[in-house]
Amino acid sequence: KTAFDWRDPLASKNLLTEEELAIAETAERYCQERMLPRVLQAYRDENYDPKILQEMGELGLLGANIDGYGCAGVSTVAGGMITRAVERVDSGYRSGMSVQSSLVMGGIHEFGTEEQKERFLPEMAKGRLLGAFGLTEPNHGSDPGSMESVAKPHPTKNGYYSLSGAKTWITNSPIADVLLVWAKLQETGKIRGFLVERKDCPPGTLSTPAIKDKNGLRASITGMIQMDECPVPEANMFHDVEGLKGPFSCLNSARYGISMGVMGALEDCIDRARTYALERKQFKGNPLAKYQLIQKKLADAATDAAYGTLASIQVGRLKDEGKATPEMISMVKRQNCDTALRNSRILQEIFGGNAVSDEYHIGRHVANLYVAQTYEGQSDIHSLILGRAITGVQAFC
Numbered sequence: 481k482t483a484f485d486w487r488d489p490l491a492s493k494n495l496l497t498e499e500e501l502a503i504a505e506t507a508e509r510y511c512q513e514r515m516l517p518r519v520l521q522a523y524r525d526e527n528y529d530p531k532i533l534q535e536m537g538e539l540g541l542l543g544a545n546i547d548g549y550g551c552a553g554v555s556t557v558a559g560g561m562i563t564r565a566v567e568r569v570d571s572g573y574r575s576g577m578s579v580q581s582s583l584v585m586g587g588i589h590e591f592g593t594e595e596q597k598e599r600f601l602p603e604m605a606k607g608r609l610l611g612a613f614g615l616t617e618p619n620h621g622s623d624p625g626s627m628e629s630v631a632k633p634h635p636t637k638n639g640y641y642s643l644s645g646a647k648t649w650i651t652n653s654p655i656a657d658v659l660l661v662w663a664k665l666q667e668t669g670k671i672r673g674f675l676v677e678r679k680d681c682p683p684g685t686l687s688t689p690a691i692k693d694k695n696g697l698r699a700s701i702t703g704m705i706q707m708d709e710c711p712v713p714e715a716n717m718f719h720d721v722e723g724l725k726g727p728f729s730c731l732n733s734a735r736y737g738i739s740m741g742v743m744g745a746l747e748d749c750i751d752r753a754r755t756y757a758l759e760r761k762q763f764k765g766n767p768l769a770k771y772q773l774i775q776k777k778l779a780d781a782a783t784d785a786a787y788g789t790l791a792s793i794q795v796g797r798l799k800d801e802g803k804a805t806p807e808m809i810s811m812v813k814r815q816n817c818d819t820a821l822r823n824s825r826i827l828q829e830i831f832g833g834n835a836v837s838d839e840y841h842i843g844r845h846v847a848n849l850y851v852a853q854t855y856e857g858q859s860d861i862h863s864l865i866l867g868r869a870i871t872g873v874q875a876f877c
């Protein structure tokens with residue numbers, strides 16, 4: 481007889497291959513045994529340990545969807561299982577990994593020359609070379625097409641561009657060795673991607689100050705990228721893509737990863753809220769779990785987590801078959817981030833005053849999930865992407 485499993489209510493595991501199940505298990509074991517014990521202190525100290533990326537690299541968890549160049553070449557759904565395992569511990573750890581794997585390695589793999597792929601991908605897969613992705617600017621977040629960063633032929637160095645401008649809210653930027661920066665070519669006004677290598681930038685041309693005192697995603701490191709006539713060799717530009725198609729293609733993979741990742745964070749909230757509700761007694765020695773209002777909160781959250789996971793698996797399968805559209809990814813990114821944030825905020829109520837203590841973990845997830853709903857396209861922006869596809873009329877401006 482089949483029993484109902486509240487941890488996987490709609491039996492999403494049945495849709496996974498043996499290989500995907502094995503990858504999920506490896507990732508979950510690493511995250512629970514190695515990441516979870518250090519997350520509270522890291523969050524308190526606002527400290528990101530880059531060794532985490534090396535450890536993930538040793539397990540083959542970085543750039544895992546890429547085939548070749550030292551990467552595992554697993555399915556999109558398997559990649560989603562990795563982000564789900566990591567975000568079950570902390571969205572900030574998933575963020576560091578998403579930038580490395582999807583935004584930078586994914587961008588190099590999709591648009592880089594063979595020489596760029598050979599030069600960067602194997603070391604990045606091991607977590608020895610760290611990446612950052614610079615799209616957002618102080619004056620242009622949801623509307624990156626209006627960016628002001630500019631690349632022009634370098635006045636004194638032949639075969640080099642000179643990059644000037646500022647990027648902000650950039651995950652990993654203070655520790656990154658290679659920064660994938662999007663800037664407009666002065667000659668054409670078109671957006672191009674540049675691989676800026678920190679080691680090759682003369683003093684004063686590149687700085688990446690950290691943004692401190694965040695009230696979410698504190699276990700991840702975030703900063704700016706400030707470029708002042710920074711010389712970048714022409715060989716480090718993406719030659720085959722121009723316009724927003726470049727950064728947005730990278731974002732398709734990362735947004736997919738978030739859609740599955742936030743389900744991990746929500747599942748952790750459900751697990752912790754259920755345990756707390758069974759243990760905490762109020763009114764005549766009854767556990768909170770006995771009360772109908774508490775049960776409804778858990779039922780709503782478990783339903784949204786189960787539906788969201790199934791939807792992401794479907795989109796992942798279509799992506800591997802080449803049948804996924806960006807709008808499908810917008811739909812699962814938006815829906816799963818919104819339901820994860822809404823339910824985590826409601827589940828937080830079950831902990832009463834104790835929710836305020838970080839040792840219960842729920843407050844950290846809530847603060848993190850606000851960020852997940854905001855970056856890689858805030859949910860309302862994804863509503864407009866979907867609204868445009870539904871009506872044929874664009875409502876951005």
Ligand code: TGC
Pocket residue numbers: 574575576578579613615616621622623624625651723724725726728729731732806855856857858861865876
């Ligand atoms: P629009 O006219 O819609 O498109 C311009 C060109 O881009 C192409 N395109 C896409 N290509 C591939 N995949 C997609 N998802 C694409 N979306 C658009 C499009 O076909 C067109 O190509 P072409 O050849 O015709 O020029 O451009 P728009 O300026 O009207 O865009 C509006 C909008 C709202 C869709 C877009 O700007 C948007 O999505 N804004 C959100 C910004 C965003 O997501 N930023 C993310 C920054 S990176 C980040 O947050 C990392 S956090 C990482 C972490 O820590 O986890």
Ligand code: FAD
Pocket residue numbers: 579613614615616620621622623648649650651652697702851854855856857858859860861875876877
């Ligand atoms: P704005 O664009 O100013 O938007 C503010 C609000 O207005 C939002 O609610 C938005 O939905 C709404 N809005 C905007 N335009 C419209 C409209 N036309 N109609 C209706 N509503 C609208 N970026 C990177 O490039 N790389 C990174 O690695 C990265 N990491 C990040 C890490 C963290 C911790 C954070 C917080 C952000 C990160 N970002 C990164 C930036 C992130 O992508 C942006 O914050 C996000 O795209 C929103 O841009 P914004 O903050 O400028 O908000």
